[in-house]
Amino acid sequence: MSAVLKSSNGKMQINMQSCRTFAEIKDQLEEQLKTAGDFWLGGGVSIETGHKVLSSKQLEEIQTILSGHGLHLQTNDSEASTGFESSGHDPSLFEQLPYYEDTALICKSLRSGQKIFTEGNVVILGDVNPGAEVVAGGNILVMGSLRGMVHAGVFGDDAALVAAYRLSPTQLRIASHITRPPDGELIVVQCPELARIRGGKVCIEKLKI
């Protein structure tokens, strides 16, 4: 495994591709900084995210580790890790997903009264029926019809997404935001959709993959 923290041309970088999970990255980083002592003291560190996207909470966690060893996160680079617009191309769903360690794969439909909870992402290969609940620390992807209740980013991650082949939930929550379909209006959308927070509100948009 290559090192998490590298320095090239006098610049220090955290390479997100070096580990599989965020927990590993944190462990490795801590380890490397410990062995380095105060060799890098006072330096700024940027993050090379590759195709992974970090949530603001995860950025914060990295910041905490760095400052514990007298280092700081270089903010201009951390912006780039969440702002893909700057790179010029139309971002695909997978590039926009905030990064979570575990993904649970559910290979059945959830019926009324059934509930799923995961700390990371959840992908459901089936429907989520009215009366069923999906709660996840990370993102929620439903490959069928989402008609029940979902809560993405339940630990407070505003960047978490909910995507579904057919998105018509009874109620949809992201972090501390709660929405429901407008009363009395029957909107029939025949394409996959995506829900996320934009400008402090839950927005529904067409899903581009």
Next chain:
Amino acid sequence: MKSRVLVVTSGKGGVGKTTTTANLGTALAMMGKKVVLLDTDIGLRNLDVVLGLENRIVFDIVDVVNAKCKLKQALIRDKRFEGLCLLPAAQTKDKSAVTPHQMKNLTNELRSDFDYILVDCPAGIEQGFRNAIAGADDAIVVATPEVSSVRDADRIIGLLEAAGLNKSRLIINRLRSKMVKRGDMMNIEDILDILSIDLLGVVPEDEVIVISTNRGEPAVMENASRAGAAYRRIARRVTGEEVPMFNLDDSNNILDRFKKLLKLAR
């Protein structure tokens, strides 16, 4: 023939479990099958009333599991149809008077004498439900075209799956085609879309059901009854015969919709 234990269940009360058990059982007996109907709605028994057998009850299901009598003594033979029997529920006890384990033994004991063992399940998801499904090979889920009934059916199907009953089939009861046409009632497609299980049949709203229930003669005995005809077709499907879904209406386009449905339900 290998005997089948089929539980008739719904979650929501009053959607037609007892009506279905009585009519399906009678229709199967009319086809020459040996059928026993088990009323597990202890405390609220009424399958005996619907069948017109109330005045012949001596022993009941609780007496049988507590060995107060022999199973054969408690079975009531329906004189109208050879091969149709009823094991009535107790009226003065409650649902905890029987355990799932006892139910399983009971249905297994009945297998040797009957082709079909139909279990009429009480409403709800508590002990009565667990008793009723304990010995079952398959489930028949009854729902009416209402959001609340479909929601409860969905919950029940989930619980059945969790109990290892994965091939539940659906009967949609009390459909009113005029209301569906006006868009005032859920249509069959919407229901199947949510429940995604095989459709066993659709029974129309029919006042003959009410009349025949009061008289103690299941509607399948009434040739002119549309609901009775629907139950007779359902009985043939239960025996494994391929019976096309009938149009409840006379227009072709409904027939086409059913064809599409059948494909969808596969």
